[in-house]
Amino acid sequence: MRAVVQRVSSASVVVEGAKVGAIDEPGLLALVGVTHTDTPAHAAKLAAKLWGLRILHGEKSCSDIGAPLLVVSQFTLYGDARKGRRPTWQAAAPGPVAEPLIDAVVRELRALGAHVETGVFGADMKVELINDGPFTVIVEV
Numbered sequence: 001m002r003a004v005v006q007r008v009s010s011a012s013v014v015v016e017g018a019k020v021g022a023i024d025e026p027g028l029l030a031l032v033g034v035t036h037t038d039t040p041a042h043a044a045k046l047a048a049k050l051w052g053l054r055i056l057h058g059e060k061s062c063s064d065i066g067a068p069l070l071v072v073s074q075f076t077l078y079g080d081a082r083k084g085r086r087p088t089w090q091a092a093a094p095g096p097v098a099e100p101l102i103d104a105v106v107r108e109l110r111a112l113g114a115h116v117e118t119g120v121f122g123a124d125m126k127v128e129l130i131n132d133g134p135f136t137v138i139v140e141v
Contacts, residue, residue, distance in 0.1 A: 001042045001101070002077045004031040007055050007135035011070045013119040014126040021117035026056065027067040029129050032105060033077030034098035035091050043101045045141040047108030055135055062114060069109060072119040072127060073102045095122055 011029040012022035023029075030050055050069060054061045062069060075098065079087035092098070099121045109116045119125045 001035070001038045001046045001105070001141050002033045003046060003050065003139045004074070004077060005029070005050065005053065005055070005137050005139055006031075006129060007132045008070075009130040009132045011127065011129035013070065013072055013117075014128070015120045015123045020120055020125075021070055021072075023068040023070050023115075023117055025068065026132060028053070028055075028062060028069045029127070030069060030071050031074035031077060031127075032071055032102055033074050034093040034101045035078050036093050036097065038093065038097075038101055040101065040104050042141050043104035044108045046139065047105045047112065049139055049141060050105075051109055051112045051114055053137075053139070055137060057132075063112065066113075066115070068115040068117065070117045070119075071102070071106055071109070072125065073098065073121045 006029045008029045010024050051063045052061045075092040078092035081087040
């Protein structure tokens with residue numbers, strides 16, 4: 001699993017004109033992609049990493065200060081644009097494989113005590129954020 005994690009002041013996701021998920025205070029936006037070999041164990045490891053990642057102000061984590069997370073599925077994280085001008089998506093897991101694993105990341109985060117908002121899997125989403133820093137890291141498990 002791969003995540004692009006951004007420290008944000010706020011973030012939201014809109015689908016078909018309706019806000020479906022939002023955090024209105026400092027926290028993390030995690031764009032999460034799944035590949036073919038990922039398992040529920042990877043989802044649990046990613047959730048623990050996101051919850052404990054010390055990239056908030058003062059080197060704090062979401063778990064330290066109860067900061068919220070917005071988790072958005074992002075199959076394009078496994079796009080490959082090394083050849084030609086059009087990315088290939090062969091490394092991205094198909095929806096029936098990826099969706100349960102994205103859901104598992106969210107479930108694991110909530111089990112750890114996190115306040116988690118989400119997008120809608122497979123939807124055309126409009127993501128708005130105020131990147132704080134800016135601060136963006138890539139996490140792979």
